[in-house]
Amino acid sequence: MKERKLPVNYLGLAVLSAPLVWAIVFMFVPYMIILTYSFWIKKYPTFEPAFQFGNYVQIFADPQYYQVLLRTMRIALLVTFFSLLIAYPFAYYLVFKVRSARVRLFLYMAVILPLWVSYLLRAYTWKTILGSQGVLNSFLVWSGLLSAPTDVLLYNQFSMVLTLTYIFIPFMVMPIYTSLEKIPRNLVEAASDLGVPPLGVLTKVIWPLSLPGVLAGATITFCLTFGDFIAPILVGGPDGSMISNVITSQYGTALNWPLGSALAILMLVIVLAIIELSDRLQKAERIATG
């Protein structure tokens, strides 16, 4: 199909000017400023221009920083994994098991709805549930299942993964649901008519065809978890800070903007690399499946 594009003329320029100026002034320039600062040197009480890689070296040489980076990656991977583990069966159930369109819409909305409820409150409510004087503990003690409240539920990586999975599940369900819905039903029926057992239909037909959705969901869940800085403060423990918290403190109390900027650039590069990787996998997938 031949696409008709408007040539760039005065009208086009008028349409384009505001978004273009906005993107340059408020996006491109600020990112460039961060990049520039990441080469500067901290000099009490502020910092001075330079071109050196000391800040980056420090991130990879000082365990304080690279361990946070590794921890953030591990937590983001765990959250992505558990979200997938929950979201996939859920989306599968909606698309292939629920027969009534009304029930399907209702259940789909039920998963998406929490997205509209404050993110902050969704993290907070887990703090009130898991705390040693919280809802779950008081229930367990009251019902006699525990003799004294336990503090293993909150302020550790378990509570962080639990909370973040809870928060980001909708982002995993949406793309998987869309990709499952696109699978032609007669393909699934043909496979079972040809004698493929149900498990085989799932692993050989449905799963490969739903991979684009899985990939999209995993990408966004990983990136969002990777940059979170609320959950570590509310439900994470003393060893629970993530990369965003470190950036925040470099820009705040530590007053080391160059190091904070270097961390931000690193985060930006990691996120961009993941998106690029996901794009390529999507393309390869499309070629492989025709």
Next chain:
Amino acid sequence: MAETSQNYTASRIGDGVFGAAIAAILAYLYLPVAVLIIFSFNDSNTLTLPLSGFTLKWYEELFGNSDLKKALFNSFYVATLATALTVVIGVPAAFALDRMNFPGKTLFRRLVLLPLVLPGIITGIAMLNLFKLMGFRLGLETVIIGHATALLSVVVTQVFARLQRLNRNLEEAAADLGAKPWETFFYIVLPNIRSAIIGSALLSFTLSFDEIPVTFFLTGRDNTLPMYIWSTMRRGITPEINAVGTLIVAASLVLIALSVWMLRSNERP
């Protein structure tokens, strides 16, 4: 025969297990919300079971809290203006991405869509740097610009997707019949993308109302509602937060019902 009936029983059991798993997932999603709401009516300072009695005092305290009211007002101010900006900038941006060729288009698209996946904290510090360099005083206005920048992507993706599905023949017909480009836009294109604009504007409003990372860096002395709740939370747990939370849940439900109703009335011919 026996084998098929065995298969049948097995699949019945399988479906039962599956159904139970779905119920468990729904419980995981909604029990925390239930906890939030229930304890906003509980007559105790601590959030513990068993419940001690029904009260409305947490809500009464809210209505007497002037800091909270101020924060609520600020949030409305920020979300309204930020949403207006995302629409004014985002719709032409989507239009340009759909219809125009210009140098740097790929970079432009990447930049505008980046905040969809980019952690808000990066947008936050990036703009903080800019405002500090330009000598801007931080305040609600800088928060508005930050929110608009971060949420532009929401409007652009939704409107762009709608534009792609639009039937171009109508526009060509209008142009052939002598409609000027702006007439074609206002009479043909705009009515067709209206629901996408309204839907994404509502989403953008909600997200702005709930935004923390960008606000955290760009606000001066004024608090938005989430920032106020955030600072209260850091001081400790109080049922007052549950009461605010319950009101926010209620408000979101109203907003969702409103947007569903609007989209529906829009779909009718």
